[in-house]
Amino acid sequence: MRLRFFVLAALLAANGPALLPGLTPTAVRAQQKLPLTLEDIWAKPTFRAASVPGFNWMNDGRYYSALDGGSLVQHEVTTGKAVQTLVAATELQLPGAAKPLAVDGYTFNANEQKILFTTATEPIYRHSSRSVYYVFDRGTKKLTPLSTGKQGYATFSPNGLRVAFTRDNNVFVTDLATMKETAVTTNGVKNNLINGSTDWVYEEEFGFAQGFFWSPDSKQIAFYTFDESQVPEYDMQKWGNLYPEEYRFKYPKAGEKNSVVSVSSYDVASGKTTKMDVGPEPDQYIPRVMWTQVPNTLSIQRLNRLQNKLEILHGDVSTGKTRVALTDTNPAYVEINDDLRYLAGGKQFVFTSEKDGYQHLYLHDMSGKQVRQITKGDWEISAINGFDAKTGNIYFTSTEGSALQRHLYRINLSGKGKQRISEAGNGTDVVNMSPDTKYFLNTHSSAGVPSVVSLREGSTGKLVKTLxxxxxxxxxxxxxxxxxxxxxxxxxxxGIELNGWMIKPSNFDPAKKYPVLMHVYGGPSFGASSTQTVLDNVGGGTALTNYLWHHLLAEQGYIVVSVEGRGSSGRGAAFRKATYANLGKLETIDQGEGAKYLGGLPYVDKARIGIWGWSYGGYMTALAMTKNADLFKMGISVAPVTNWRYYDSVYTERYLKKPQDNPSGYDDNSPVQFAQNLKGKLLLVHGTGDDNVHFQNSIAFVDALIKANKDYQTLYYPNRNHGISGGNTRLHLYRQMTNFVLQNL
Known part of the structure; x- marks a missing residue:
């Protein structure tokens, strides 16, 4: 066993509390440390991390903009100093209004003379929202509502003359000179046909909600159309009124009908719409659409329903004709991400693939022919962060240092000159690079150490200013x-090596026997996302709030552990895709192996090991408590999938195929099938308004437990979604969870 220690008190000693009047350093050292409380973690801003809100790079790479007290302020990159107020809060006050608009976001047009401000933003699902938009002209100081009601995803044309947006499942475009609004589509109908934005399952599983895209010359708008008329509806009850309200939305469960998706292009000048040829097969996915650097040429990614064959189509928007430029296949599934880059000049593009077993960069010509593999090694690219057209250098984040870390690197299109840009050392970097790659905003953290946000030089990583x-x-x-x-x-x-972390009580005594609570997620990562719970960042791979709750439990005499099993990212395709077609089997084995390993440590009481998790982690907890019933004394399963037949088509079939083709993959590792094995104490938690993992999952598991005559406890949160939050909800939830641990482990 190899240990790398992060003793938080030692790491933070240099930034300890300021001396109070009359106290000597010795007296401070002797002060009693404060105990963590649930109120500190969940109800107060005690541990709220500061960030840099509203940060946006400006055209001139020497400046960035940010919201400050309701005003939009320009800052100099090299000093971080505010150099001018671009829009004062007082300029965002409508005639007759008592106060300025409460702005929650903004975007510039191309020459930064007009700004779209968003207000009253209303979230819909994970990525989707609608807002009231206002156009502000910096020259005339005029503030104008974009349209009536609320709109979605309002976007300036590249030439800044128009704005496109969605409303009521249709696409519109407004001429800013006249404020004339034109309907691009008129056939949108709720729960039937969507134009310009995505359906539920695309938003959740392909990670985007805006479904329209301006061409670089501002002459065309490419847009999605989702015909979801044949997709089954899910009926979710909203509680509170005398009669519960029905909320119905289209949700394709595994094996059921998906939306039929098409792509069209609208010519702004003529008003003509051309439908693109995406092939004769309606039962497929179009996970990405973007414009190339070739005039009138659209890039469309086509993915078969099994998700093991990805094709990049290049289409002529004047005719709608397309051709296959590149095909990428995999025995399990192909990664979908945002790493496709078309290079200036219109002759080449960069694409990532894991065809050699790890996600790496490849250079292709426009016909799709591979020019070269740019990066190689037993590590993987997690994101492309920038491209310098002048030098041909690509900036990317990767796991080359460690599967537990993410750092910024640079390499030339030639495949030469690879260099780490991130500072030497451990931790994780989240990078926001300026369009010209001269600077980047870096958010760095390591285990137990809060984030440091800094501005750095793109070519060297040299610190410019800590923000x-x-x-x-x-x-x-x-x-x-x-x-x-x-x-x-x-x-x-x-013989498989697994990574983990452990939190021991501050007064840990190796001669004692401690109970252990394991924290698990366990689900597969996809694309640039990471679902790792073992990462070298501030929360060790979890949110800071969960990290602190785990420390609170350590104060109560528990050891808290997380073990990263097979199926997680950072270690290549073989490790991540080992769980393909049989979700739950290997992951449960690995958590069981973790419990056995921990039980063999001299300071662990192997009869008092518990487990908890949320979402996929809730599923893993339910499986661990039933399939590994002899290993776990208690479990807390939050918002679990309990039968993969109940979950959405894109996610589930990606990892399990369709249930019609792989029934054993769905049934052999469903907790519902093993309810009779439950021995330990189980707390089952779910929000009744969960649009993602439906409440139906917990109902099915409870029904199976009742049939098996097994005792359990439940905790249901009315109308709360998958995040189970809002008001006192998290405080209440974690109080119940804490009590359950204290009483049963």
């Missing part, structure tokens, strides 16, 4: 009695 060091949060954390956080690895009985 937020979260010193206040570090000082706050230093006042609390936090345990010892450490990473570890171990080998399973199959």
């Amino acid at each position: 937020e060091d979260n010193a206040k949060l570090k000082q706050t954390l230093a006042q609390y009695d936090l345990g010892k956080f450490e990473f570890f690895t171990f080998k399973t009985s199959e």
Whole structure:
């Protein structure tokens, strides 16, 4: 076993609390550390991390803009100093209004003379929203509503003369000179046909909601159309009134009918719409659409329903004709991400593929012929962050340093000159690079250490200015009695090395026997996303709030552990796709191996090991409590899938195929099938308004437990979605979870 220690108190000592009047350093050291409370974590801003809100790069790479007190302010990159107020809050006050607009977002047009401000933004699902938009002219200081009601995804044309947006399942375009609004489509109908935005399953599983795209010359708008008329509806009850309200939306479960998706292009000048040829097969996916650098040429990615064959189509929008430029296949499934880049000049593009076993960069000509593989190695690209057309350098984030870390690198299109740009050391970097790649905003954290947000030079990574060091949060954390956080690895009985972390009580005594609570997610990652719970970032792979809750449990005498099993990202395709066609089997084995390993440690009470998780982690908890019933004394399963037949088509079939073709993959690892094995104490938690993992899942599992005459406890949150949040909800939930752990482990 290899351990790498992160003792939080030591890491934060240099930023400890300021001396109070009359106290000597010795007296401060002798002060009693504060105990963590659920109120501190969930109800107060005690541990709220600071960031840089509303950050946007400006055309001149020397400047960025950010919202500040309701005003839009320009800052100089090299100093971080505010150099001018672009729009004062007082200029965002409508005639007769008592106060300025409460702005929650903004975008510039191409020459930065007009700005779209968003207000009253209303979230719909994970990525979708609608807002009231206003156009502000910096020259005339005029503030104008974009349209009536609420709109979606309002976007300037590249030449800044028009704005396209969605409303009521249709696409519209407004001429800013006249404010004349033109309907691009008129046939949109709720729960039937969608233009310009995505349906539920595309939004959730392909990660985007806006479904229209301006051409680089501003002459065309490409847009999606979803015919969801044949997709079954899910009926979700909304509680509160005398009679519950029905909320019905289209949700394709595994094996059921999906939307039939088409792509069209609208010519702004003529008003003509041309439908693109995406092939004769209606039962397929179009996960990405973008414009190339060749005039009138649209790039369309076509994915078969089994998701193991991806084709890049190049289409002529004047005729609608398309041709296949590139095909990427995989025995399991093909990754979908945003890494496709068409290079200036219209002759080449960069694409990522894991055809050599790891996600790497490849250069192709426009016919699709591979020019070269740009990156190689037993590590994977997690995101492309920028491209410098002058030098031919690509900037990317990868796992080359460690599967637990993410750092920024640079390499030339020639495949030469690879260099790490991130500072030496551990941790995780989240990069926002300027369009000209001269600078990047870097958010760096490591296990137990809050994020530091800094501006850095793109070519060298040299620090320009620290924008937020979260010193206040570090000082706050230093006042609390936090345990010892450490990473570890171990080998399973199959010889597979797994990563994990462990939080021990601050007063840990190796001569004692401690109960252990394991935290699990366990689900597969897809594209650039990472579902790892073992990462070298501030929460160790979890949110800071969960990280602190785990420390709170450590204060109560528990060891908290997370073990990353097969199916997770960062270690290549073989490790991630080992679970293909049989979700739950290997993941459950690996969590069981983790429990056995922990039970063999001299300071662990193997009769008192518990497990908890949310979403896929809730599914894993339910499986662990039934298939590994002898290993776990208690479990908390939050918002679990309990039968993959109940979950959506895109996600489930990607990893399990269709249920018609792989019934055993669906049934052999469903907790519903093993309810009779339950031995330990189980708490089942779900929001009744969960549009993602439906409440139906918990109902099915409870019904199976009743039939098996098994005892359990339930905790249901009315109208709460998959995140189970809002008001006091999280505080209430974690109080119940804490009590359940204390009473049963």
